Amino acid sequence: MDAKTFDAKTLLDSLFDNGILFESGVDGLYGRSGTFEEVIERFEGIVLKVGGPDKATRIHFPPGMARAALEKTGYMKSFPQLAGCVHSFMGDERDHARLLGMMESGEDWTQMQEATEVAMTPAACYPLYPTVARQGPVPAEGLLYELSSYCFRHEPSKDPARMQLFRQREYIQIGTAVQVQAFQKSWMERGRRIVEDLDLPCEIEVANDPFFGRTGKMMANSQRDQALKFELLIPVTSIEKPTACLSFNNHQDHFGQSWGIRFADGTSCHSGCVGFGLERVALALFRHHGPDVATWPVKVRHALWGA
Numbered sequence: 001m002d003a004k005t006f007d008a009k010t011l012l013d014s015l016f017d018n019g020i021l022f023e024s025g026v027d028g029l030y031g032r033s034g035t036f037e038e039v040i041e042r043f044e045g046i047v048l049k050v051g052g053p054d055k056a057t058r059i060h061f062p063p064g065m066a067r068a069a070l071e072k073t074g075y076m077k078s079f080p081q082l083a084g085c086v087h088s089f090m091g092d093e094r095d096h097a098r099l100l101g102m103m104e105s106g107e108d109w110t111q112m113q114e115a116t117e118v119a120m121t122p123a124a125c126y127p128l129y130p131t132v133a134r135q136g137p138v139p140a141e142g143l144l145y146e147l148s149s150y151c152f153r154h155e156p157s158k159d160p161a162r163m164q165l166f167r168q169r170e171y172i173q174i175g176t177a178v179q180v181q182a183f184q185k186s187w188m189e190r191g192r193r194i195v196e197d198l199d200l201p202c203e204i205e206v207a208n209d210p211f212f213g214r215t216g217k218m219m220a221n222s223q224r225d226q227a228l229k230f231e232l233l234i235p236v237t238s239i240e241k242p243t244a245c246l247s248f249n250n251h252q253d254h255f256g257q258s259w260g261i262r263f264a265d266g267t268s269c270h271s272g273c274v275g276f277g278l279e280r281v282a283l284a285l286f287r288h289h290g291p292d293v294a295t296w297p298v299k300v301r302h303a304l305w306g307a
């Protein structure tokens with residue numbers, strides 16, 4: 001990992017060569033070494049320590065969510081190109097014979113599968129909103145959650161910072177517009193401090209989600225104009241185009257409206273989340289401090305391992 005070279009392919013090859021990531025045959029789908037996982041665990045430890053005093057409720061969701069719930073969030077309107085739905089074989093014995101025949105003759109056998117009720121989770125916080133909605137009115141002081149999940153986005157790439165299956169750790173605030181703004185501001189400060197303590201260069205910029213198509217361009221512009229989304233960027237595979245490693249999102253009352261998340265007086269709640277891209281942070285650490293964690297700067301080792 002030469003400090004001067006900043007390109008995705010070189011970094012990916014170097015991660016393979018150093019046994020930090022393992023190839024699967026599909027771009028964006030990799031095995032992780034024990035050390036890579038330990039770096040992620042330690043980083044999560046720092047985030048949890050910083051967020052601990054807020055006393056968030058922790059929930060663990062699997063990396064798949066109800067397809068019906070994904071449909072209701074409007075995800076297919078905004079990001080059809082990223083979504084993944086789990087399909088399965090549901091035929092009888094005759095269909096099975098046909099399926100095997102198709103596989104043997106190299107035909108596209110996937111048409112023998114049908115969509116299940118499960119969709120891959122695209123962002124860690126998506127399964128949370130229907131869960132909160134089911135619990136009834138939100139108390140005046142708001143609700144705070146902490147969760148972590150593998151997420152799927154269909155964007156095959158040689159850029160190791162653009163995996164198809166990756167983890168996000170998130171904090172989610174549900175409450176008034178003012179509560180959500182304060183939450184977003186506080187995590188922008190805390191997030192920057194966490195990253196700076198790891199000796200990583202970073203900047204926070206206003207951003208937009210990768211909305212699909214022409215209407216999507218308008219949505220992206222409006223998101224930027226209203227400064228609803230910010231990203232903490234670290235150069236990982238390019239200096240010109242640094243990678244978004246943390247994101248700070250204000251959804252306003254989008255999820256409150258779609259799911260009917262309300263205060264006792266009937267007004268829709270606002271929501272916001274801060275997401276830590278765990279693989280991206282780990283990649284940034286390996287990229288800037290080298291493949292061998294034993295030689296990382298003392299300051300960084302201290303922040304991660306406390307020694």
Ligand code: ZN
Pocket residue numbers: 123124125126170249273274275
């Ligand atoms: Zn989120």
